[in-house]
Amino acid sequence: MFAVATSSSIPTQPGDLPVVVLAVATTAAVAVLFGAIEERAWSLHSPEGKLERPHDWDWTSMLVCAAAAFLAGLSATMLGLSHPAWAVVAGVVPFAAVVRRGQLVRGVQRVLGTAVGLVLAVPLLAVEDPPWFLFVLVIAVLQGATELVVARHYGLALVFITPLALLLTQSAAPEPVSSLLASRLIETVLGVTIGITVGRVNRR
Incomplete structure (x- = not known):
């Protein structure tokens, strides 16, 4: 929701698409990396061994x-x-x-x-x-x-x-x-x- 709403409000040109895709993909990759590190650290210290998932x-x-x-x-x-x-x-x-x-x-x-x-x-x-x-x-x-x-x-x-x-x-x-x-x-x-x-x- 945040990504789509924010992106739709920023004036862009078709030529900007590669830069936008690269920026989004890089940011997502960093977020996933830190998430994986967090889950790994949590599994080592949590009795359940995993993060609680939303319903x-x-x-x-x-x-x-x-x-x-x-x-x-x-x-x-x-x-x-x-x-x-x-x-x-x-x-x-x-x-x-x-x-x-x-x-x-x-x-x-x-x-x-x-x-x-x-x-x-x-x-x-x-x-x-x-x-x-x-x-x-x-x-x-x-x-x-x-x-x-x-x-x-x-x-x-x-x-x-x-x-x-x-x-x-x-x-x-x-x-x-x-x-x-x-x-x-x-x-x-x-x-x-x-x-x-x-x-x-x-x-x-």
């Missing part, structure tokens, strides 16, 4: 999730918002929880965490043309902080995810900071609202 979703859950993503993206596009992908991602966020209350909590965490993250993003976005090594360092710190807290508190993780997403977006396709911040907040609220609504309708 499979049923077809109904997947279709409902897809419907929320489609409606969120369609709504953002029809409203002329500049980053429909953000609405799409926010639209599927509630479905990480099974029960209705959990979906509502997850959605609220997404909105509040995003709002706080926007405040953190302002001074970072104010730095124009930072040295590449400083940019990479900031991205690494934000990503590391996200991974440390996301399993414990999704809302807190959004405080770091939001500036991370905005910095990457701004580096790929610069735009006025004010419109970037407004777009992130509006599309997050839109997507979460649609996701929660679709989840409630499905429950009925």
Whole structure:
């Protein structure tokens, strides 16, 4: 979801395809390598000898999730918002929880965490043309902080995810900071609202 949504929001030309494929393949290979190392290390220290696997979703859950993503993206596009992908991602966020209350909590965490993250993003976005090594360092710190807290508190993780997403977006396709911040907040609220609504309708 993140890969498709993010890629679709970046202006590209057909000639860029080989570079994009190489970048994605290399990143995926690094991720798989570290995952394999982690699983190997876990198997050596865990009594079970393996990582716990997530439960499979049923077809109904997947279709409902897809419907929320489609409606969120369609709504953002029809409203002329500049980053429909953000609405799409926010639209599927509630479905990480099974029960209705959990979906509502997850959605609220997404909105509040995003709002706080926007405040953190302002001074970072104010730095124009930072040295590449400083940019990479900031991205690494934000990503590391996200991974440390996301399993414990999704809302807190959004405080770091939001500036991370905005910095990457701004580096790929610069735009006025004010419109970037407004777009992130509006599309997050839109997507979460649609996701929660679709989840409630499905429950009925």
